[in-house]
Amino acid sequence: MRNSIKPAEKIKAGDYPDVGDNVYANVATYLDMTCDGGIKQWFIPLVDINKHSYAKIIVCGKEWCEVCGKKGSMAHNRRYVRWLPKIMEFESMRYLIFTIPEELRTKYRTKGALTDLGRRCQEMLKRHGYERGLRRWHWFGEKIIKWHPHLNVIVEGKYLERGELENIKRDWAAILGTEKHNVRISFKPTPADMAGCLYYVTRATFLDYSWDIEMAMELRGFRNMVVWGKNKWSDDPVWSLSPAERQEKAGEDLDVKAIENIIEHKCPRCGEHLIAGTALPVKLLELQEHKSLGAGYYEVLTSSGPPRLSDDVKKKLERLRMEWLIRCAFSDKNKNRLDDTLYYYLN
Numbered sequence: 001m002r003n004s005i006k007p008a009e010k011i012k013a014g015d016y017p018d019v020g021d022n023v024y025a026n027v028a029t030y031l032d033m034t035c036d037g038g039i040k041q042w043f044i045p046l047v048d049i050n051k052h053s054y055a056k057i058i059v060c061g062k063e064w065c066e067v068c069g070k071k072g073s074m075a076h077n078r079r080y081v082r083w084l085p086k087i088m089e090f091e092s093m094r095y096l097i098f099t100i101p102e103e104l105r106t107k108y109r110t111k112g113a114l115t116d117l118g119r120r121c122q123e124m125l126k127r128h129g130y131e132r133g134l135r136r137w138h139w140f141g142e143k144i145i146k147w148h149p150h151l152n153v154i155v156e157g158k159y160l161e162r163g164e165l166e167n168i169k170r171d172w173a174a175i176l177g178t179e180k181h182n183v184r185i186s187f188k189p190t191p192a193d194m195a196g197c198l199y200y201v202t203r204a205t206f207l208d209y210s211w212d213i214e215m216a217m218e219l220r221g222f223r224n225m226v227v228w229g230k231n232k233w234s235d236d237p238v239w240s241l242s243p244a245e246r247q248e249k250a251g252e253d254l255d256v257k258a259i260e261n262i263i264e265h266k267c268p269r270c271g272e273h274l275i276a277g278t279a280l281p282v283k284l285l286e287l288q289e290h291k292s293l294g295a296g297y298y299e300v301l302t303s304s305g306p307p308r309l310s311d312d313v314k315k316k317l318e319r320l321r322m323e324w325l326i327r328c329a330f331s332d333k334n335k336n337r338l339d340d341t342l343y344y345y346l347n
Ligand SMILES: [Zn+2]
Pocket: 034, 035, 036, 059, 060, 061, 062, 065, 066, 067, 068, 069
């Protein structure tokens, strides 16, 4: 198949998009490359030596994606379920929100500055005795569309003493280099409170890249889910949610343990290593008997393992995959060019 595709260097210069003096023309592909472009129609098959078979739906995960940006989307539920086992180790928890005064926000418009500020906040909290915790930035507030990064921090603890909160506020102001700055804190005493809070923290806030196109580009590849306290997590949950409670929080029942295992490429059934294959169209998954584990993860129940495909089908798949890859590389705005390119590659 590969031989039938002409190498990229043979494409005439005129085949490339003319970005001209529009500086955003060449970044738009990244911004617009979201699930409505067809990415959701593919999955990664995973299988172990015992032929236990699983599937993970591919999503773009961008906060401004019409699919992924929604509450309860696969992307949201994946973030939620990744951290759920962590907060299940907490008897009760504290939720802190560290904001930045408006006049200082321009200082925090690079990945480096945001990473550094997050880390300094974490180290400060460690000095206050919080040996383990989780942190994630929200980029915008609920109402006003203005760059407003604020760090969400979840730590273990009972009701916070007033004096301790004052000390944390003082230290946060010192990190920012300002006189006084408020830190919001709330106490989450029950499992339902804790899970609800985590669901809120893991939601998307950058719902439209046009709100701040510069930051949308800058945050590409930013690691926003940070857990601290290596070796301080025991893996022993102290509470759990009932299926009904899980359903209520995430809009679907999530098999937390199974998903956790699959993320680590471990078979939830036998513990063997799961080997990931190349992406396949979701239609192939639909042809097999499967069971949802939640967040776009499935167990494939057909005991014969992954489908045996004839050479003809394999060829067709290769072609579809190529089309998909090319489609991923183009924005909606370049749709005409996309169709031209597809024609070029596929004929
Ligand atoms: Zn998406």
